[in-house]
Amino acid sequence: MEIRPIKTEQDYDSAIGRIEELWGAKKDTPEGDELDLLVTLVESYEMKHYSIAPPDPIDAIKFRMEQMGMTNSDMVKYLGSQSRVSEVLNKKRKLTLGMIKSLYKELKIPAEILLA
Template sequence: MDIQPIKNEGDYRRTLKVIEGLMDARLNTIEGDRLDVLVTLVEAYERNHYPIDFPDPVEAIKFRMEQQGLTVDDLVPVIGRKNRVYEILARKRPLTLRMIEGLHERFAIPAESLLKRPSGAAAAR
């Protein structure tokens, strides 16, 4: 099995082309094993060179609202009065620790996203 480490973008692109040609490889074959190893190398390269960052808190909340068909009223028990929910969504007020805990527990929004420093108006404070 001729496999080389991925050291740069050229290696990365070449490896992706090889993987594309091996996509129909069966498990427990030489081609299947080669595909498995190459995918692992690509994943490691991408993790180091193209990290995926968590969305900011407001975007995470809006995404979950859209995903689950939630309304502002659904957030009131966790965040507080409607006007406070609108302030959070407009980035005029930061989330409190209690809000973060509630959003994470009730709506399964990743805590990492909710703890991230928000972009926009509230971040500038």
């Protein structure tokens, strides 16, 4: 087992290939240990080179609304008046801390997304 840091795309591709070969290796065996190490290295490389930016807070709200079959009128109890809902969803008004707390608590939208 020769484990090296993943520095290039070629290193990354080789590591992925080896992971595929080792997939299903039993835990606490040399192959299982190698698999664990390679997965950790690949995850680190992917976080650095292929990170995914968090979604825009308003896009996250709209997505949750769509998932739950909600309309703008349904958002009044979380954001305030109908005009305030419109302003927030059209990005003309920022979310307040009270709105964020309500959206987090009631609609289960992660606070770290709403605070972005």
